[in-house]
Amino acid sequence: MDEECEAFLESEVKVYLSKLYGQKSFLQRQLKKDFKKVFIKDFEKPILNAKVPVDEKHICISCGLRPAKKNVLFDTGLSPFLGVNKDALNVFWQFNPKLPLCEICELIYFSAFAGLTDFTRGNNKVFYFVNRDSSVEELYNANLLLQQVLKKNTNENFLIDFFTELILLEEQQKAEYSLQNIALIEIDLSKDILPKVFSFNISREKAKFIKNHTQDLKSLARLGYEIKDERRYVLFELIGDILRNSLTYGYVNKLLRFYMSALRPAKRSSFKVYYYPYHLQTITKIINTFIEYVILRRTPMHEEKDLWSAYHRGKELADRLRTKKAENKIDGIAYRLVNALRIGDVNTFMNVLIRTYMANEMEVPAMFIKSFVDKNTFYAYGYSFINGLLSKDKQQEENNE
Incomplete structure (x- = not known):
């Protein structure tokens, strides 16, 4: 029973991820078994063994802490929607789409879709992410709140519902500052367009008013x-x-x-x-x-x-x-x-x-x-x-x- 359940979950995960990342690695259609082994071989082992050549001349542009890998393509399945891909060479320095990223940051970017909340609008499925720069904990809690709001509200007014509940959940003493820099990002995979950003950048006076x-x-x-x-x-x-x-x-x-x-x-x-x-x-x-x-x-x-x-x-x-x-x-x-x-x-x-x-x-x-x-x-x-x-x-x- 446990094996059947695991097989079913593997199949569901594969179907879901293939919609996001295409036929990469363990997501290839001709692969019928050993998905985990292929994933471990293609993604986990290279990181654990650290055999990828390091570019000693460049530091990772994301974290600024670790040496960058050599010849890294900034392609995570999400980046094409941000205009960062090998087909848009004019946005890269010297038309070179290979960016200096370290292995850890590359893995984080590859996992970006795990942090998105899906929402069905009409016949299309769109994805949302709440961006907050106050703290990791508040970033996590805001996205968790968005998931809860989307579960109970299926109409287009969920944005107001979300921001309202977010405001009321803020601790009063810090609401004036933490409410000043929030954005909600919408990605529609069915359309070749840049993401929409719903800004919640309110003035200090308005944040203070809400707090009071x-x-x-x-x-x-x-x-x-x-x-x-x-x-x-x-x-x-x-x-x-x-x-x-x-x-x-x-x-x-x-x-x-x-x-x-x-x-x-x-x-x-x-x-x-x-x-x-x-x-x-x-x-x-x-x-x-x-x-x-x-x-x-x-x-x-x-x-x-x-x-x-x-x-x-x-x-x-x-x-x-x-x-x-x-x-x-x-x-x-x-x-x-x-x-x-x-x-x-x-x-x-x-x-x-x-x-x-x-x-x-x-x-x-x-x-x-x-x-x-x-x-x-x-x-x-x-x-x-x-x-x-x-x-x-x-x-x-x-x-x-």
């Missing part, structure tokens, strides 16, 4: 919404916008409209949300800080407590309307305020706010008058106010999750 908001981001991990049975996750979308530098208040505006639509009986069949207004307040806080520190790169004209103050002003107005048996007016007021902020219409927003406060014999919060001088501050206060207006008791909302 790790706990806030983790708190959003379970949030999402459904549109016609298609589930989407808030955290992945948020991280995607952060990486693309496209995070704006438009995102919280969209989530507010989805939330209000899901409350309407006619829309419930096509809209489902898995978050509450106090979650949206956390998102509003993240967006505000991102714009202030990463986009505008300035010291904010307001503090986090000011956003929560606007949130509680909205909550107070909602409580007054409920006391007056006018709870049914809350959604209508919120819709008008959300639409005004969506198009940046400050005058309409203030007109709705003033009329509502006057009708309920309440004083308009002074913070809105003071925020006219800065539009980002006004948006931060406006969305915080709407979040509070739509919220109910926080404990009740948590119990409903």
Whole structure:
């Protein structure tokens, strides 16, 4: 039984490797047995016996430590996809494709495909590798994480999923530095093209922002919404916008409209949300800080407590309307305020706010008058106010999750 199992595994390994390396050594089609012996003869023994002539004039260009072998061709099955092969002589010094490599580095390059993670996309199989220069341990862990993400996510959005989970796994004290130099390499063997590189070279400001908001981001991990049975996750979308530098208040505006639509009986069949207004307040806080520190790169004209103050002003107005048996007016007021902020219409927003406060014999919060001088501050206060207006008791909302 063990012999049959070993024979089966040998056959599977041979089929797999032949797709990568062609008919080399033990992978030749006419070879029907003794694969291991041929492999040992062609690859292991030459290294162990060290009979290959050494080029005393040159040091290995890869490690810079050991003498190079003589007449080494940089051909590992992977190198042709990087443009390094004997057919591309114009990229070599004096048109000589033989490079000074030592035996150990040659073996490492030959084993490059062992570190790639395969992924089936359509009819093609592509390979991925995460490159990190912080440490070997982090390099290994990042590629292990990529394998786990690809196992559970078969769509094209796995990159955002991967980077999101990588961010949340970083130790907080070193995230600011280790997140600044990560790249994902994609190799498609079915096409004669150079590999794609998905760079994760984020600025120091953005890395610091992510580090400072790790706990806030983790708190959003379970949030999402459904549109016609298609589930989407808030955290992945948020991280995607952060990486693309496209995070704006438009995102919280969209989530507010989805939330209000899901409350309407006619829309419930096509809209489902898995978050509450106090979650949206956390998102509003993240967006505000991102714009202030990463986009505008300035010291904010307001503090986090000011956003929560606007949130509680909205909550107070909602409580007054409920006391007056006018709870049914809350959604209508919120819709008008959300639409005004969506198009940046400050005058309409203030007109709705003033009329509502006057009708309920309440004083308009002074913070809105003071925020006219800065539009980002006004948006931060406006969305915080709407979040509070739509919220109910926080404990009740948590119990409903």
